[in-house]
Amino acid sequence: MNPTACILVIGNEILSGRTQDVNVQYIARRLAEMGISLREVRIIPDIRPVIVSAVTEARAAYDHVFTTGGIGPTHDDITSSCVADAFGVPWAPHPETFELLEKHFAPGEFNAARQRMATLPVGATPIRNPVSIAPGFTMGNVHVMAGVPRIMRAMFEEIAPTLRCGKPVTSRSWHAFGLYEGGLAEKLEKIQDRHPDVDIGSYPFHDHDGHGGVALVSKGLDADEVAQVAQDIRQMIEKLGFTPIEGEPAHKA
Structure with a gap:
């Protein structure tokens, strides 16, 4: 059987109708091309227990889990720390990512809010972001990506060659x-x-x-x-x- 996948769309703005999700369609089409069977899509709010529970359930049920949204610099961007909770590991500054972002911003602009984007679950592997530098990350079989469509697409294509695939649909x-x-x-x-x-x-x-x-x-x-x-x-x-x-x-x- 082909590997299975789940998409977790994270963000109050999607549930409120303020923002229209276009990421699911892109990911679904690419997964079909790669022989990965998309079995479930969930849209969930920026609420810590909900995100932790959804990640925990999905990573146990599917071969691949893709999340979109909630990895920016603001207070409601909690996806990264929630994934750390789901895996039972600390959420800590990632040295290479910290250095990358520190060099990217002008002196004095790499403030505490932006440093959140360099804070990852311990053991995570960054997903390169060729659009706006701040990376996503992979933790186990969970791939955490931005919600902004063009950044999400760039991140997905970065990890696509690493994914376990099957027979194309x-x-x-x-x-x-x-x-x-x-x-x-x-x-x-x-x-x-x-x-x-x-x-x-x-x-x-x-x-x-x-x-x-x-x-x-x-x-x-x-x-x-x-x-x-x-x-x-x-x-x-x-x-x-x-x-x-x-x-x-x-x-x-």
Whole structure:
């Protein structure tokens, strides 16, 4: 089986609706490409017991845990110290990171708040940050990254070559205008029953002109079986009297 993963999105700003999360989509797509099965995503607040509990549970249940958010210099950036608590180790200045950030800031600007970003769980390995210097870190199977999307993406790509991967997921899709889920559910279920190892998803859409339909996506580890399912779906669409279009619609909602 492919390695498994969980994403912990940490931040009150996500739960309040103030900030829209875009990191999950990026990580999920990259994990699929790398053959790592994303099994769970949690969005949790900046509350110490909640973060410690979530990290503790996730690292025991999955091969990889990715966290985003809460590693900046302010009082509510508590992810790093919470990970230390979850592993039962001290949270202490990391000498190499401390030196790196001290050299980065102008004299007098590396204040106590910024020094928090150089404080890591003892035993953690920094994740290089080519965008804004202050690193994330890996502790065991937990990879702690920034919440700012461009920084998170840079950090993820830094650790990607080090991750234990599996067989990449293959995906094929069709969509049809004017076809809706109620008209295909029974036939689609029969295809799914014949291919239990392939994940078949049905996604209604409407384009910008108000025209709607359904997109049907098949995903799995066996490329030949995924191709067979895609062929079955195409034939099903045609038999229902609609025109199958390969790929997903350009504009969907």
